[in-house]
Amino acid sequence: MKTLFKSTLMLLLMLPMSFFAQESVSGVVSESASGLPVPGANVIVKGTTNGTVTDFDGNYTITNVQPGDVIVFSFLGFATQEIPYDGQTTINVQLDEDAATLEEVVLIGYGSTSEQDATGSVEKVSSESFNKGAVVSPEQLLSGKSAGVRITPGGGAPGEGGQIRIRGGSSLSGNNDPLIVVDGIPLDQRGVQGVRNQLNSINPNEIEDFVILKDAAATSIYGSRASNGVILITTKTGKKNSPLRLEYDLKVSAGQIIDKVDNLDAQEFRALIESTPGTDPNLLGEYDTDWQDEIYQTSIGAIHNLTASQGFDNFSYRVNYNHTSQTGVLKTDVYERNALNIALNQDLFDNHLKLALTTKGIVDENRFADQGAIGAAVAFDPTQPVYDEDLPFGGYFEHNTMSNDQVIPQLQATRNPLALLETLDGRGKTMRNITNLNAEYKFHFLPELKFNVNAGFDYAENEGHNYRPRYAAGNGLYIQGREYTQEYSGINRNTLLDFYFTYKTELEALDTEMDLTAGHSYQEFYIENNNEYTVADDPGYRVEPSVINRNALESYFARASFDIANKYLISGSVRRDGSSRFGADNKWSTFPSASVGWKIHNEEFLLNSNTLSQLKLRAGYGVTGNQEIGINYGYMGIYSPSVGPARYQFGNQFYNTLRPEEFDADLKWEELQTYNVGVDFGFFNNRLSGTVEAYYRETEDLLATVPVPAGANLSDLLVTNVGETVSKGVEVGLNGTLIQKEDFNWDMNYNITFQDLEITRLSLGENPDFFIPQGGISGGVGNNIQIWKEGYDPSTFFVFRQVYNEAGQPIEGAYADVNGDNEITEADKVPYKKANPDYFMGFTNTLNYKNLDFSFTFRGSFGNYMYNNTQSGNGFVTAGTVTPQDYYSNLNSNVLESNFVNNQLFSDYYIQKADFVKLDNISLGYLFPGEKVDFRTSLTATNLWTITDYDGLDPEISNGIDNNFYPRSTSVVLGLNLIF
The missing domain is CATH 2.60.40.1120 (Carboxypeptidase-like, regulatory domain)
Incomplete structure (x- = not known):
């Protein structure tokens, strides 16, 4: 206008x-x-x-x-x-x-390079390649797009994030998430309290690209936080000399669960109870209730984006407003986001000074559903009604008994699943701002020298409450008849100041381009949280004091890169990090790297090749660290005050106490050494291109929570440096333009990753049989199904080997006598299979015909196994029939196949193959160009189809234990986009 x-x-x-x-x-x-x-x-x-x-x-x-x-x-x-x-x-x-523009396309941390000049393992995924649909969490854009990067979606809760693993992770008790850097600000790897996923603060619509740094040669510039890789997220900005552009984008979605846990229906349950000796069929109801149908619904959502951008000779801006609203497939689960994103760029002094400001203001609101209703729906008696107005539980049916002439809930019984959802008012609100100001000055007297300052902060405040009314039977902390409220609040503050110099020049006498970087960084993290519980008739029964968590990181870094004759690449970097999380003797550590590359396609014998357009060999070595150990002062003796009922009684008086905490004065960094070799190739003007890489990694001074001898410390568990792991893998990525015509294009991307991770040392001693149980399961208190042990993957299961009869049926209580002592004991448990895959892949196709576009993405995972805890926990007769009260619980349908009467929790019968191939995303769109307005419409489906032999709800669960899993939905998304 x-x-x-x-x-x-x-x-x-x-x-x-x-x-x-x-x-x-x-x-x-x-x-x-x-x-x-x-x-x-x-x-x-x-x-x-x-x-x-x-x-x-x-x-x-x-x-x-x-x-x-x-x-x-x-x-x-x-x-x-x-x-x-x-x-x-x-x-x-x-x-x-x-060519000059194309070379400056890949960020590498405190600088940039071209893809052909990168010597480390660096991959850029731009917005054209992103997954389509109603994407709420940014990592969903990246799923299946990059070799070596495995993104396991979380459950189906609205706004829930996924687990990101680059080359499988490297730690045991430490954080295995990659470092995320948003517009120059490294985010706190511990996340932000009060939100489902801290990346939800980044509007996916505003992301320009991801750059993934995989090996130590690429990541060591980030030193102590780079052991698990680095993901650099760049958000969109205005373009220079561009006219005013207004854009409105709408995505409306609807989703439903595609499967439910396979339980006994009312008829099957009645038949089982009536045929089981010692049971009383009179305790059953007369109804036929599918409790899973009662708690699930069709989820709906809408994402609105309104964007304005414009650019002039020396100034550009981009402003985006985003509103996202989404309900979950679990009733009462709601996520809502309102966000304002602003990007300003100003050039001054004849382009010698460049200023860039990005700021993101987010209000993140949630109504949290009680996810315990998922397990309750699996276990609740299907012959009972949903409602009963004659009971004092707000109109809901509950298993009950009499006490002092009053009807009260059976304390050990499963609660009514729908009542768990509808009687909980659990709400949270987080207000967050992420702002970064970058200034780059190109010296007038020496334009090859630039000075950069990067100042940013990530600040969040959250507040919320959980409330259940007096009548609710399932109030969690307190028995029925006592109303409770939990109120909480907190602050997350992350402040950053970087400054560094870059010097780029060409040494003509040596036919060499030189790129030097040196700088300093300081970052401080502060977390405060407050919890207060109040109970009706007993105000202030339990009050939690404020908990403050603060740490800082100071760093010095440098990098030098040389391109000799446009053929030979040499690069090296070093970072010196000091962390407040370690004592004086271990506070500082140095993280070096070196890498080389050979651009063979620029050699004389290939320079005029009509077939080979790119061929580069590269190799690198580097050291990175990990300081994310979940504690801040594990190296020093501290005392914690008692809270609530944890007080000591003298007579009639209760006194608060100070409790000494365990510590290790010699606690220090995890250090990871990585070796990487790779070849990048391209044929036919890069219409077919790809990368093949191999890596080998050793983690030393492994941080793990391990048991210690009685009296050796102030606890029987201690976070300390105990061992080593070795991981290795091969990654292959292929990109192809299969058809390139005036009206029709077909692009393909395929990537596959082979990986192996093994614990090579774990204990402080030399006991080869030492192991640490992991992987808690339901069906008993303190039971674990996985094991950390030398020579095995950290996700390995630890089970008895089941014995079968001639018909292939498992024989209850019959296990293999592994050690040959003629009795079955704990010594007969063996490590068996693992949750981590042997290899995984992604396959994406994008087709364009005139104004019509079509794309789809498959993902696959192979060699991974799952422990089916939904079967083992409820798949035996006494799970639902032997109780101290007068009620019965439902059983998993597997009981009809196994015929188990008692639990067989540690049988390998429940370790099931979980290979899968998923049609993750499919999208069809059409553009209607106009003189004043371009209009595009699209239809997208996500999580559409899964091929698997796994018996459970979903073969893709990050820890390999299937229990109380929030099911993911299949969603259909209608998109409308208008550009003025």
């Missing part, structure tokens, strides 16, 4: 003299190399805001052009062209690739 108004006003004022002078011009902008159209290219009259952008087919029309004007054609990655206008009605332009 602004352009139209200005041009109309000028037309009225100058009509007599310009009637024959003002013209319009149209044409097509295409690539000179391929002849393909360039959509989104900027076409602007130089020195004005009169301009437009090309449509999907590269077409443009620009009006109010006068003879003598200069029309500027520009697009990222191509050389800008300026063409004088002398009255022609058609101007077709072919843009040449700008």
